[in-house]
Amino acid sequence: MTAFNATFAEVVPVGTDFETASRRIAGLTAQGGTRLQPGLAAVLGSAPVRPDEVHVVAVICDGELSDADYAQCQTLVHAGRERGVRFIPVLIGDGVDAQAxxxxxxxSAVPCLDLSSLAATLKATLTALRRRTA
Known part of the structure; x- marks a missing residue:
């Protein structure tokens, strides 16, 4: 898992046990100055390429991006889709206002109005995606 704001950092490496991952995720706080493109580029650049898997990138954001960042992300999303990557942006907090x-x-954009339902929202979205790609 990669966290992002003005910069990005891998917070939960692949293979991290559940308890450690939970602690690290619980320690995340909103810091403002969101710039997604560098973190998204890093995630896509390190994505495993396995023909028998579908790579899904979930972005959970509580705010808006700049117009330039949206445009740069749109370019990355287009290139990622050509490689079969699927994207799920989940908007929480003020991010819900930026759905368009x-x-x-x-x-796409998945609003999550109640933070306590974030896990259920992500699970339902992944389940729907799985049905469409099966």
């Missing part, structure tokens, strides 16, 4: 811009850049 997220839809334009990512092709």
């Amino acid at each position: 811009a997220w839809r334009q850049a990512f092709g």
Whole structure:
């Protein structure tokens, strides 16, 4: 898992046990100055290429991006889709107000009005995606 704001950092490496991952995720805080493109580029650049798997990138954001960042992300999303990557932007908090811009850049946006339902929202979205790609 990669966290992003003005910069990005891998917070939960692949293979991290559940308890450690939970602690690290619980320690995340909103810091403002969101710039997604560098983190998204890093995630896509390190994505495993396995023909028997579908790579899914979930972006959970509580705010808006700049117009330039949306445009750069849209370019990355287009290139990622050509490689079979699927994107799920989940908008929480004030991010819900920016659904139109997220839809334009990512092709979709999933609002999550109640933070306590974030896991259920992500699970339902992944389940729907699995049905469409099966």
